Amino acid sequence: ANICRLNGMVSCGDRHKLIYENAMLLVELVKLSTGSSLVTCLLEGPSGSGKTALAATVGIDSGFPFVKFVSAETMIGLDEQTKCARIVKVFEDASKYSFSIVILDDLERLLECAAVGPQFSELISQTLLDLLKQRPPEGMKLLVIGTTSKVSFMRSVGVCSAFSFTYHVPALKTDEVKEVLEQLNVFTEDDVHAAAEALNDMPIKKLYMLLEMAAQGERGGAAEAIPAGREKIKIAHFYDCLQDIVH
Numbered sequence: 001a002n003i004c005r006l007n008g009m010v011s012c013g014d015r016h017k018l019i020y021e022n023a024m025l026l027v028e029l030v031k032l033s034t035g036s037s038l039v040t041c042l043l044e045g046p047s048g049s050g051k052t053a054l055a056a057t058v059g060i061d062s063g064f065p066f067v068k069f070v071s072a073e074t075m076i077g078l079d080e081q082t083k084c085a086r087i088v089k090v091f092e093d094a095s096k097y098s099f100s101i102v103i104l105d106d107l108e109r110l111l112e113c114a115a116v117g118p119q120f121s122e123l124i125s126q127t128l129l130d131l132l133k134q135r136p137p138e139g140m141k142l143l144v145i146g147t148t149s150k151v152s153f154m155r156s157v158g159v160c161s162a163f164s165f166t167y168h169v170p171a172l173k174t175d176e177v178k179e180v181l182e183q184l185n186v187f188t189e190d191d192v193h194a195a196a197e198a199l200n201d202m203p204i205k206k207l208y209m210l211l212e213m214a215a216q217g218e219r220g221g222a223a224e225a226i227p228a229g230r231e232k233i234k235i236a237h238f239y240d241c242l243q244d245i246v247h
């Protein structure tokens with residue numbers, strides 16, 4: 001059992017909520033458009049800020065019959081041509097449905113190229129740029145959501161401007177951290193405030209890592225007690241863990 005899995009999605013403040021709402025408006029835009037339509041949206045922000053989770057949530061909540069992730073993880077070891085073919089195939093599959101979402105997860109990793117020479121694949125970036133411009137066949141409606149933590153790199157290779165909307169998914173500020181901690185209920189009421197005060201500019205992934213560490217307890221004993229809600233994280237131990245991750 002761990003804290004992250006037990007709690008599912010938590011709300012992490014108005015800024016994240018607004019991005020979700022905007023993205024859901026794009027879903028509506030795609031739905032209500034007449035003829036064919038292609039809407040593209042880029043979620044950029046620091047590593048671990050929750051971009052993938054947000055894109056996945058929009059995919060699920062859209063109710064669209066075709067929602068597919070394109071991610072580098074499923075293409076490890078493939079050559080450029082094969083990767084391109086895989087990506088193109090996903091878009092072809094999408095066009096068989098009236099309403100589709102394609103999530104291009106972690107664009108910088110999709111563009112990575114193992115071969116020596118340039119650090120990214122021109123072939124893959126050109127393929128993506130073409131797909132982001134290509135109008136789907138008549139009657140097909142497609143929303144493409146890209147995610148990246150390397151926005152300036154994406155800008156330099158022209159990928160940013162290929163998306164019609166861009167949203168910045170931020171790391172969490174103190175009050176947003178507090179909102180998350182309150183939902184997770186891993187501190188006593190007194191300690192929630194103190195713990196949140198110690199954290200600012202924290203990507204949600206890092207926050208979870210820190211909490212998992214702290215939940216292990218000083219002697220590694222309380223691994224089950226805290227996720228199960230039987231015990232709370234001790235604030236002194238939490239501060240120690242925080243020291244460990246910042247240094």
Ligand SMILES: Nc1ncnc2c1ncn2[C@@H]1O[C@H](COP(=O)(O)OP(=O)(O)OP(=O)(O)O)[C@@H](O)[C@H]1O
Nearest residue numbers: 008009010046047048049050051052053149204205
């Ligand atoms: N609202 C949320 N509620 C609960 N967990 C979340 C939430 N948002 C993100 N997470 C969790 O935080 C971790 C990081 O999120 P995610 O992978 O979406 O970030 P990312 O910005 O895509 O990261 P990267 O830049 O490394 O690809 C994941 O384990 C995810 O499940």
